[in-house]
Amino acid sequence: MSQTPLGGLNVSYTSVQIRRNRLIFLGLVLVLAGLVVFWALGPYDTKDQSATLKAGDCFQNIGTEKEATTKKLDCTDPHADYKVLKMDKDGVVDTFSCSDVPGTTGSLTQSGPGRWFVICFKENDEKGKK
Known part of the structure; x- marks a missing residue:
């Protein structure tokens, strides 16, 4: 029991x-x-326009060096610091994607869910010219 x-x-x-x-x-x-x-x-941060950039576009980094956030601008804009030389939508490592792009002075690598790409860029020579 x-x-x-x-x-x-x-x-x-x-x-x-x-x-x-x-x-x-x-x-x-x-x-x-x-x-x-x-x-x-x-x-996702809708202010970041990195994924929409293509070769020939200019942008300003409104983020930090470690956490870049790009703002697409007209190349003659005084704040357009950089010009895109190459957008590699299949890129993962910037040294591989940008090593063959003449004039590259920097790169931006973005990664996230379904969002891997590398942007090769240089300083914008047209900045502030009208």
Whole structure:
């Protein structure tokens, strides 16, 4: 014969409590799923225009040297510090992508979910000219 020790489990829930617990659990699952979707799909920094740059475009780095954030500008703009010489959408390592590009003085490598590319650039000679 088994006996429940004093203070043991004697659980009996009403149907209202069961329904409430299920709703709480469902709510937690939905919040968790929402967080996962938010993390996976965005928001990405929409100010960074690196992925839209192509050869011949000019840009300004509005970020830092370690965390570059580009802003695409007209090449005659006084803030357009750099000119893109090559955009390698399949590039992963800047030394491989930019080694054969004459005039390259710098490179920008971006990586992320489905976003790997290398930009080879030089200082913009047209800066401030109209």
